[in-house]
Amino acid sequence: MIGSIMIETPIYAVSDIHGDLKQLKDIHARIKADAANNNVSDYTIIHVGDLVDRREDSKGTIQYLMDGLAAGEPWIVLKGNHDRMMYWFLEDPDRRDDHLKPGYDWLYHRIGGRETLESYGVTYPEEFDPKEVQKMGLAAIPQAHIDFLKNLPLYVETKDYIFVHAGIRPNVPMEEQTEDDLVWIRQPFFEHTESFGKMVIHGHTVIDKITHYGNRINIDTGAAWGDAMSVVFVDDTAVVEVAADGTRKDIPMAKADA
Helix, strand or coil: CCCCCECCCCEEEECCCCCCHHHHHHHHHHHHHHHHHCCCCCCEEEECCCCCCCCCCHHHHHHHHHHHHHCCCCEEECCCHHHHHHHHHHHCCCCCCCCCCCCCCCCCCCCCHHHHHHHCCCCCCCCCCHHHHHHHHHHHCCHHHHHHHHCCCCEEECCCEEEECCCCCCCCCHHHCCHHHHHHCCHHHHCCCCCCCCEEEECCCCCCCCEECCCEEECCCCHHHCCCCCEEEECCCCEEEECCCCCEEECCECCCCC
16 A cells, blocks of 8 residues: 555645755755745645656755755755666665666666766776676765655646556556556546546656646656756646746646647
8 A cells, every 4th residue: 555645735746856955955946936926825745756867966866855845945855766766776686676668777778777886986997797786886975865855756646636656547546556656657647538536747758848638647758867956836716837937837638649
């Protein structure tokens, strides 16, 4: 069984981070300005997972989030598939995530484990033994960072919304959802056109712009690949984008054939 965290709006939800600490700090500054300009108080900031991999400062990102939480910042940080891949590798480099394509693992060049390890000062040659890389990683990465990733919650709810990294399996109660689905799911979730009972706000799958699909809103706009990190403001009446210029913008609906 997967426990739920129940909170109330107002909420700001931040898209996948992937080690881009500079953009994350910029997003937090944008949120602070938006809250001041719109008289928003007692809000929560939800980060929808994938803290690590691909960009240059996964170490700094984890430490920044840990420090903020310890200082009492109103933040919630959810677990993504990349976060799980990181600590799985450090536990057992032979453990394979069945959701990855054949031949892929955390150290595969498109996944981003190398960049994460480099942020901790770990470098290794093109030809390498995963077990040796694991040893170097364990020597360099604080146990507190590993424990932080392992213990991240998988989703959070309000009376009207579900916030999760990847999505949810249709027609399955939240308490019966699996971790695999919550951090990895795509097609069964995307193909479902009926209501999930609540609006689902998620990341995980990169799109060009924040998009509303009627029953879900995808906010992952590609920070993993050097594109923009995004943030939405959520209250009991609407979900709007907080744009880079500081204005609030309506979220476009997906085209019928999308």
